[in-house]
Amino acid sequence: MNVMRPLIHPSIEDVSVEGILHVLSDPVRAAIYAELAGSEGAQICSNFLRIRDRSIPKSTLSQHFQALREAGLVRSERRGVEMHNTSRCAEIQQRFPGLIAAILNAHSVQSAVRTRGAKHKRDARKTKVG
Template identity: 40%
Template sequence: MARPRTTARTVEHPDLSEVSLQQVLEALADPVRRLVASQLARAGEDLRCGTFDAPVSLSTLTHHFTVLREAGVIRQYYVGTAKMNTLRTEEMEQRFPGLLSAVLAAAAREGEAGAV
């Protein structure tokens, strides 16, 4: 018989002081990951993993979330069984001033905000 979970589920996040510019740029170089970041930025609120409109399978999308999280671009946390996502906008701005907003603005200008 399985034991009931007694502790809250948590997700590990890097300290942005340990994240390199190379890692962030590689994470945001992928159009699907830029799409995820753009959708989060436009939403103005945290989004569940299942609410993203992306042209990939759920398992592939999970990989993209992991890359973004490990690069410090997003923060993930659980609300019940739902995994929520938020951009680490303020932290990214402190570590790499202007980078995230510039990438998202460029993606929008190239028409990536709605589709890949």
């Protein structure tokens, strides 16, 4: 019992902006996606057990991939014991022109500044000031 559910890949017309933004608003997922979008072939999940100097528990990583997949950002395919993941950026570029490029570019602008600049924030999603 407790069988494994089949992978869900929404068709491109069911992909929503809100979904994309939500998924990419997480720094770990954004980093995974950037890596996938920037690399030629497929990448397996366990390549990301360590990312941006942070180690991610594999159950968490699995859920990040599920989120990326179900938002339509990534296609995952089982090959033997591993999962091959590729970004669906060409399709998304068709549906939402410029969106992915602008987001990836913004991320790299931001990390460029962080690398050079002084202050370093661990999780910048909420820039909360006391």
